[in-house]
Amino acid sequence: MTSTGLSTPQIAARPVTLGRNLTGRQRRHILYQAAFLLVLCALLWLAWRNVEANLAVRKLALGFSFLRQEAGFGISFSIIPYAETDTYLRVFVVGLSNTLLIALLGIIAATLLGFAIGIARLSPNWAVAKAALVYIETVRNLPLLLHVLIWYNVVIRSLPPSRQAVNLLDAVFLSNRGIFVPSLETSLGWETLALLVGGAVAAIAGILRRARRRREETGQPTRVAIPIVFILAGALLLVAGWGQLRVSWPALQGFNFSGGMALSPELSALVVALAVYNASFIAELVRGSIEAIGKGQREAAAALGLDRGRILKLVIIPQAMRVLVPPLTNQYLHLVKASSLATVIGYPDLVNVFVGTSLNQTGRAIEIMAMTMAVYLVLSLAITGLSNLQSRRLRLVER
Amino acid sequence: MTAVVNSSRVERSPAIAQLRRRLAWARANLFARPIDVLLTSTIAAAAVALLWAIVPWAFIDAVWVGENRAACRPDAACWAFIVNRGGQFLYGFYPQPERWRVNAVFLIFAVSVFLLLRRDTPGKRVVAFFLLLVFPILGYVLLHGGVAGLSRVTTDKWGGLSLTLLLGVAGIVVSFPIAIVLALGRQSEMPLFRWASIAYIEICRGLPLIAVLFMARILLPYAFPVGSEFDPLALAVTGIILFESAYLAEVFRGGFQAIPKGQAEAAAAIGFGYWRTAIYVTLPQMLRVVVPGVVNNAIALVKNTTLVVILGLFEVLNIVAAGAADPDWLGLHAEGYVFVGLVFWGLCFAMSRYSQSLERELKAAERS
Numbered sequence A: 001m002t003s004t005g006l007s008t009p010q011i012a013a014r015p016v017t018l019g020r021n022l023t024g025r026q027r028r029h030i031l032y033q034a035a036f037l038l039v040l041c042a043l044l045w046l047a048w049r050n051v052e053a054n055l056a057v058r059k060l061a062l063g064f065s066f067l068r069q070e071a072g073f074g075i076s077f078s079i080i081p082y083a084e085t086d087t088y089l090r091v092f093v094v095g096l097s098n099t100l101l102i103a104l105l106g107i108i109a110a111t112l113l114g115f116a117i118g119i120a121r122l123s124p125n126w127a128v129a130k131a132a133l134v135y136i137e138t139v140r141n142l143p144l145l146l147h148v149l150i151w152y153n154v155v156i157r158s159l160p161p162s163r164q165a166v167n168l169l170d171a172v173f174l175s176n177r178g179i180f181v182p183s184l185e186t187s188l189g190w191e192t193l194a195l196l197v198g199g200a201v202a203a204i205a206g207i208l209r210r211a212r213r214r215r216e217e218t219g220q221p222t223r224v225a226i227p228i229v230f231i232l233a234g235a236l237l238l239v240a241g242w243g244q245l246r247v248s249w250p251a252l253q254g255f256n257f258s259g260g261m262a263l264s265p266e267l268s269a270l271v272v273a274l275a276v277y278n279a280s281f282i283a284e285l286v287r288g289s290i291e292a293i294g295k296g297q298r299e300a301a302a303a304l305g306l307d308r309g310r311i312l313k314l315v316i317i318p319q320a321m322r323v324l325v326p327p328l329t330n331q332y333l334h335l336v337k338a339s340s341l342a343t344v345i346g347y348p349d350l351v352n353v354f355v356g357t358s359l360n361q362t363g364r365a366i367e368i369m370a371m372t373m374a375v376y377l378v379l380s381l382a383i384t385g386l387s388n389l390q391s392r393r394l395r396l397v398e399r
Numbered sequence B: 001m002t003a004v005v006n007s008s009r010v011e012r013s014p015a016i017a018q019l020r021r022r023l024a025w026a027r028a029n030l031f032a033r034p035i036d037v038l039l040t041s042t043i044a045a046a047a048v049a050l051l052w053a054i055v056p057w058a059f060i061d062a063v064w065v066g067e068n069r070a071a072c073r074p075d076a077a078c079w080a081f082i083v084n085r086g087g088q089f090l091y092g093f094y095p096q097p098e099r100w101r102v103n104a105v106f107l108i109f110a111v112s113v114f115l116l117l118r119r120d121t122p123g124k125r126v127v128a129f130f131l132l133l134v135f136p137i138l139g140y141v142l143l144h145g146g147v148a149g150l151s152r153v154t155t156d157k158w159g160g161l162s163l164t165l166l167l168g169v170a171g172i173v174v175s176f177p178i179a180i181v182l183a184l185g186r187q188s189e190m191p192l193f194r195w196a197s198i199a200y201i202e203i204c205r206g207l208p209l210i211a212v213l214f215m216a217r218i219l220l221p222y223a224f225p226v227g228s229e230f231d232p233l234a235l236a237v238t239g240i241i242l243f244e245s246a247y248l249a250e251v252f253r254g255g256f257q258a259i260p261k262g263q264a265e266a267a268a269a270i271g272f273g274y275w276r277t278a279i280y281v282t283l284p285q286m287l288r289v290v291v292p293g294v295v296n297n298a299i300a301l302v303k304n305t306t307l308v309v310i311l312g313l314f315e316v317l318n319i320v321a322a323g324a325a326d327p328d329w330l331g332l333h334a335e336g337y338v339f340v341g342l343v344f345w346g347l348c349f350a351m352s353r354y355s356q357s358l359e360r361e362l363k364a365a366e367r368s
Helices: A008-013 A024-057 A088-121 A126-140 A144-155 A190-218 A225-242 A265-291 A295-303 A308-345 A350-362 A365-394 B002-007 B014-029 B034-060 B079-091 B096-117 B124-144 B160-186 B191-206 B209-223 B232-258 B261-269 B274-311 B316-325 B333-367
Strands: A166-168 A172-175 A178-181 A183-185 A246-248 A251-253 A256-258 A261-263
Touching: A024 B191, A024 B209, A088 A126, A088 A265, A088 A308, A088 A350, A088 A365, A126 A265, A126 B034, A126 B333, A144 A265, A144 A308, A144 B274, A144 B316, A144 B333, A178 A265, A190 A225, A261 A265, A265 A308, A295 A308, A308 A350, A308 A365, A308 B209, A308 B274, A350 A365, A350 B209, A365 B191, A365 B209, B079 B096, B079 B160, B079 B316, B079 B333, B096 B124, B096 B160, B124 B160, B160 B191, B160 B232, B160 B274, B160 B316, B191 B232, B209 B232, B209 B274, B232 B274, B261 B274, B274 B316, B274 B333, B316 B333
Parallel strands: none
Antiparallel strands: A166 A172, A172 A178, A178 A261, A183 A246, A251 A256
């Protein structure tokens, strides 16, 4: 076994003398690959002929024109406006946005829960550490689908009906019709809001960057808290004054709640199940990454006179993050893909509304599967790319 | 004992010394800081409350025997549901007198895996050959029947927990050789094989299993001649194999990379070609290293096979749903899920313990 790829570039560079300057080995390699290519092409050609024949039987032609047709079916939940008269393209976007919503909520909840449990696992308190261990071992050895079904069919169904909903501080209501939480309402359109949020984020990022550059050049710490608070307060005031910001509280009216935001039973069960399940894996990653930091680091920091909080913030966490980020992104990727379980309980995610209903109605199996696969592949590439970027930033800089 | 207590000072008594050690341990590990007192008592209270809720529901008030849900109490578990439907939960609609065939397949699988993993089994090669090549065919013949005096049981009758596990077994066993080829391909010095393997592995790993299952169910039939008939179970197995072989291939790649380069070079030095190097030198070493990885993958796969519910197969969770929709046992999801959960938990926990102990062993062997 010679090292990989040694011989191949030369083959490509000298096509004329192909037969003569090659060793027997190289000739054999070309032969094998040619045979492989031939078989692959033959198989693809056969498959393609069958596809064409099958399409002809169904009187379908490949093409994406169906995306402009009217879908004509309702979708129980969407975060962007949707009506039955909208097109299949709109259905695709609605499904995609619902998938992204689930994935985002799931990632946030799983991260918070996972970090808390991972840190609890390392607690000097025996009871806390053991409780975290019991949680992890119980949760991660059950199928995610079972988690989803238990939350959906058992827990949420056994909540009381709307009229006797569990009332948490008059703000959050738990009922078998879903979870009702307060929401913020403003008269501003979402474009204006996005612009405002984008502006605030950009301003804060600029301040942080300048502060870091100054710290690196002069070694002086720069205070960033005050300007950031000013920016946030300014943005909030702007929305409150100009956009008549108000909090909408859920309140019981008749048999259901009005006001606030309603999280449907499907959405709630899915987010909780995704969070609970993935948190057990994230907790183990967090524990592993903190334990991976050598004891000497902690001792050296203590010898320098740093207190517990500073040791964590300045020594342990920055190093643990470097270990943590790659497997954590992998876990996020799992979560995004697992959000497609939504379809089992009828939450209208991409798979449910597009691969499910739309495919049944149009019969456009190839186009619809191709678009769906492309979405998941792009999502996983994007997350992997972000992770690579982050780990490059966190990489050890060695002299 | 008594003589010791009487003759020496009271503090020296082993019982009291032990009590003291325990108290000291509790003070250090449970009540070190004021916050620990709060945390420990909260957790203790929560544990007691949990037991207080579960024990009466699951044991004290639970009903184990009964013909329908009228025999059960509304505030306690109705295990009569599980007892009555147990056969269906395990075997689906597989005809009762033929169920020994399902048991036989799992027994054969368990014995061969045990022989393979045991340290000093003679003739492991034969066992491996049997498991990877003979067992899938033998298992199919046994389950499907229609030959050698076995009555035919069509796949629409297969179901329950045994179907879920069967999908897991088929996924691992059939994917195994495919994954080895993919892992070798990914490391090949011939670019075409390398690119093809990478493309396959990365696409399958980038997709959710649900999408791969739909792909197998919906797209695959398009690639076959018009009018071909497809068994839904066969399509599901194909989807699982497509998916699993990509993941296993990555495990094997890691295993190949863990083998020192000198091994392959030494083989080349004594004149071994590519296949002989692979079969006699790198593969055996790789297979030893990857066992924990394969077991971890098997855990994930066994949990994942429950997803075939979306293809309408009578996998165990669908059987539970069907049972809980039956007027006799209406709404008894919780009992069904607890039963399924216990089985999965036991299986996966045992496998993860095994893989952890193997990992420790491998690490210890590396150090020595």
